[in-house]
Amino acid sequence: MGGKIRVGIGGWVFEPWRGTFYPEGLRQKDELAYVGEHLTATEINATYYSTQKPATFAGWAKAVPDGFQFAVKASRYCTNRKVLAESGDSIAKFVNQGLVELGDRLGPILWQFMPTKKFDPEDFGAFLKLLPASVDGVPLRHALEVRHESFDDPAFFELAGQAGAAVVYADHPEYPALRGHDVGFSYARLMRTREEEDSGYASDEIAHWAAMARGQGAQGDAYVFFISGAKVRAPAAAQATIAALGQQ
Template sequence: MTGRIRVGIGGWVYEPWRGSFYPVGLRQKDELVYVGQHLTATEINATYYSSQKPATFANWAKAMPDGFRFAVKASRYATNRKVLAEAGESIAKFVGQGIAELGDRLGPILWQFMATKRFDPDDFGAFLTLLPASVDGVPLRHALEVRHESFDDPAFLAMAREAGAAVVLADHESYPAIVGHDVGFSYRRLMRTQADEPAGYGPADMERWVEDARRQTERGDVFSFFISGAKERNPAAAQAMIVSLG
């Protein structure tokens, strides 16, 4: 079965998007709805910093059209720690805060690790066993964003595949571009948008990521997010990719 490509940005509240992406005069409370009308996914960043209420997730889900997906950034208390094997309580708190209220609007969970975090096979393996397959009957998909070159290791890739977790491919000047094994979906974070490019990426680079997404659909769903970089250009980049994908 061919997967579906979803393209989005990080969050939806960002002042420079008002008047460039969001129409002048659009109420802030309507910005998420506008994202749902023009993009097909977004990353929720607020969950990285603190827990949200179940009703908040339910309202977010209700605001979006069929087919839209929220990727949810996992709590920093689970990933920014010396011993990952001790993250069980933080993972349980994060998963249990109400993300199940997103229902069929729930995309992958993004587990992001600091650039200084090195690959420790025993500790990371123990962490992966703590990731639940579902919460309140809602299946969970996990994506690992590792930022240290020590993770560019066959042992890590095999470990992630065994756990059914995708390895995030980052387009970034200093993070390694690690390509993981097929686990039924792909996750890209495209972080090189440039202010002097109206669509964030130049035509040739944009086409490269469009073709990458098309290829990955043979393995399942694809999530491509324009994050960081020249952040003011990210909505335009996402829209340009959606247009190119037809």
């Protein structure tokens, strides 16, 4: 069964986007609404650094149109630790901070691990068992962004698949580009935009990402985020991909 393809960026507050993506004079408080009008998803970065209020999530949900979704970056206190199996309390605090206020705008949760974090099958398996399937009756979907080559291991993919968690595909000069099992949705983070390219990536590369998203979308919801790299070009790359998909 096919899904919906959503394409976006990381966050929405970035000064160099003012005058390049955002029109001159647009009020900062209207920037998220502008993202909602022109893209179909964004990652929430603030949740990685600190706990947010339920009213904040509700406000974000109201700022964007139907169909738009937020991927929520999990707290660093869950993932940046020596023993992942001990993160249960932090995970509970994170998922219960008010994510449900996003309603149908809630996309996947992104669990990002440090590049130095190596694959420990026992500990990582224990961590995956701590990830809740839902919160207050709202289903949760989990995406794992691992950045150490030791995760390029059949045992990791098996654990992720058993947990129903997507493995994030990363286009990055240093992190491994991993593809996990089909779990009903996919998640890509594309991090090599270049400032000299008006659309971040060359036109043939944009066509490649659009084709990848189309293929993933045939299997379930597909999320594609342009982040990092030449971040000033991320919105243009997202818009070019949306255009290539024929969504606008």
